Amino acid sequence: MLDDIKKQIKRLQAQGATYVDTRWYPYEERNSLSMWNGNLKDTNATRQSGVGVRVLYKGAWGFSASSNVEQLTAIYDRALENARVAAERVTFPIRLAEKDILQASFASPNQVDPFTVPLAEKVDLMKQVDAWLKDDAVQQRSVDLTLTRRLAHFIDSEGSQIEKNIVDVFTRVEVSSQDENGVTQERKFRLGRRGESRGWENFDPAFFQEISLRIVQELKELLAAPECPKDDRSVILLHSIMFLQTHETIGHALELDRILGYELAFAGGSFVTLDDFGKLRYGSNKLTARANATLPNSPGSFGFDDDGVPAQDNLLIDRGLLVGAITSRQMVEEANARARREIFQGSSGANRATAFYRVPIERMTNINIDSGTDGTLEDIIAGTEHGIILDGDRSWSIGSNREQFHFGTEIGWLVENGLKKGVVKNSTYKGDTLKFWNSLSAVGNASTWKMHFVDNCGKGQPNQIIQLGHGVPICRFDNVRVGE
């Protein structure tokens, strides 16, 4: 198959294609189990295989994909034909930034391949977790387990050939009940990074027991809690909402294709302009953010992107100053040309597709916030006069240029005069992105830093849902509107 792919690539080059690449997935497997109130509602497995071909012709992209690899020639012909039509409407002929030609491979670290674990053992674990969630106060319990593995080959006309073997594990545990007003309250937990590997070894029953009992207890407190007040105060964001704040108002805002207007017809743009790099004060000097795809064990670490560029660790925001973006080979060339200066020195290795049948686009890797020097959660609380601690993503809505946002959270704890007070329910907060990040007044130390996994980031047309990570400390922001 690999030889056939190389022959097809050469054939298209002979027909005028200036660049061709192919992603061949011999297999991508997914195992999804979903339990609701003790019923194993879904026991699903999928296996897919196929080929995706990307062709550059006279400065325009064409793409074609099929699960029917018996018709390889037709797939390549269609990709070239698509590029030929696209070449009729070109305003900025696509060029690709230089990269190293690589013969390489990557395998995500895991000690126990979850696909070797018997189904019965997985079901037993879920039953055990479900049992820990049982409580008279809990009306709905759900436990989801998703395991994926794929073997993918990347081959391009420049001579690169890369093999990737990636395993991922995701889980979600959730409880909910209606309060006395008939309003549903919920608490959930998603498995994040627990060490250096990402196999079945992450499913430690003792850990899940601790988590399960905690979210049940917090749900009970929510059911008896008063409403979140509506006023301006400091917000202290714990990991399960801090990751989302980072995701929506730093991650998406700094995708270079959005900045250049390539997502304006759907997902939206960014308030960031090319002039802003090196000048814009994105946040207070306590804010340092980076895109780090080299961190072992995260769905945002993948070895090489779908341009064949190695994973990197790049600064995005350095002590408040905007310095970098999430980029691909195509976009850095266009950005530098439009800006008439070299903002970006090569691709940051963030061009990814969710499947063989989708075209790669700029995607977040692990968009992380560096830990700070403001101590532990307790230290941050002690220094807060009038605030609220928030956790758990419940809803999110962001302006089309990522300039403003509104988030609903699962739970809040009021803070008055340096002391943590009672729980409040239906907590929300909102703000303007730049004003918010510039109000960052405390960043927790390394002991507060945790890696959160995201398995449902959507972008692009056709839409692609991708997996990634966010390593974040606990942070405090001042003068934030809550409760609307």
Place this chain on the structure above:
Amino acid sequence: MKEIVFSTLEQLRNYARQQGLTATFLYREEDSSLMRFANSAISLNTNEHLIAIEITVYDGSRRASYEVIASPGDQEALLRGVDTAAEMVKHTMPLDYAPTVTAIKIDFVDESGFDAALAEMSSQQKLEYFNAAAAGMETGELRLGGIFSSGINVLAICSTLTDQTQYIKFTDAQVNVVLSHAVDKWEVLAEQSAARKTDLDPTPLQDHLSFLVEHYRQDPPIQLPLGKYDIIFGASATAHMLHFMHWIGFNGGLMKRGYSFLSEAEIGTQVLSPLVNMADDTSDYRTFPLRQDLIGMDRSRYPLFEKGIFRGFTYLQDEADEFAQPATGHTVYHDSLTFAGGDHPVSSLRQLVSEPRDTDLLYFPYLHYANIVNPSRGVLTGSSRFGALLLKKDGTIAVPFNVRISPSLKDILGSQLAWLSRESEANNISLSYGARNPQAIVVPKFMRVNGVEITHSNSSY
């Protein structure tokens, strides 16, 4: 093609029967094309041809599924899929209810939604359509974007319980044409949904866009003060709000789990404005109707609201089984939701703007990045985008920076609903996460809602 589908399913059914299995087989095929425009160029021109076969094996109240996306000619992989599902079901756990197994009682073939002319549209024809929709408007600063997404969809299903097979084939297209200002960062949008090629006409899109561009160029921008406004929602905003009712409204399964603003006690009562008539109506071809569901149940018209009176919840078969409810024929990838028009005689934005008005009105065409804040209260939040206008009482127009609203669906479609336009249109809300699933909701072109609170107002585009 149909013969290959039937033959593939027949082989799988025979094999499963030979193994003594109870199983269902769902065949999904999509041949999708998408031409994407950005910065006045074709930024991407793609096509994907995918065939997926989902095999579900039952053993009493146990079930397990295995889906294969591969070449249909790879019979070994398909048969191995049956074996895998059969092995999985042994190790899964029994449900505490009896799941219904699909039993197709008559051979059912519906190709009425398939339009060969739409299926065969070339990339060149799509480009010509786009060029016509944007004619005369592009400049160095004002740039063309959008998509022309089209596809052929095949859904076929059978099981070991009967010898019959159900086969549905249809076409769809979704067009979004966007003009965006590179410096000022505003965008205007015109959309079209098509089940047939004859549904496609770039003329009204060009007219709508040129009207909006004219106003965005000449009228003053304004940051709206926070407060209550009388809003005219466009079809897209209305369709997206109704789309959420699939989740937190009349979806019986989610209601049973506590995620609905409607309750069983409200069936038969006045819940929304008497102006609201809503149904799942498969007789409207614009909704890409599935006239039988995946269980093989007939999907005739299913009323949801009649003059604001709530008529009942819809149930997936599995949730009907779990909650001991009668099946409603809603085991489908998408419903055919229709929201009937009212009596207000306005059919275009130009006409709306020219109408006399006794108060300021905010035209709110699109609800960007909407999400559910509180499902039990039906509270959504989202921002304006793609061509909002402030139609002032004195007849002048201003262009508002985007604003955020966070209303409840019960208020929007209840006491605050003032009028619905007589004319309706199909708004294509397809997102195509994963498998292609064309979806359009028929809604009034315009809907006036009074006293909606703006909770956030941008200071720029």
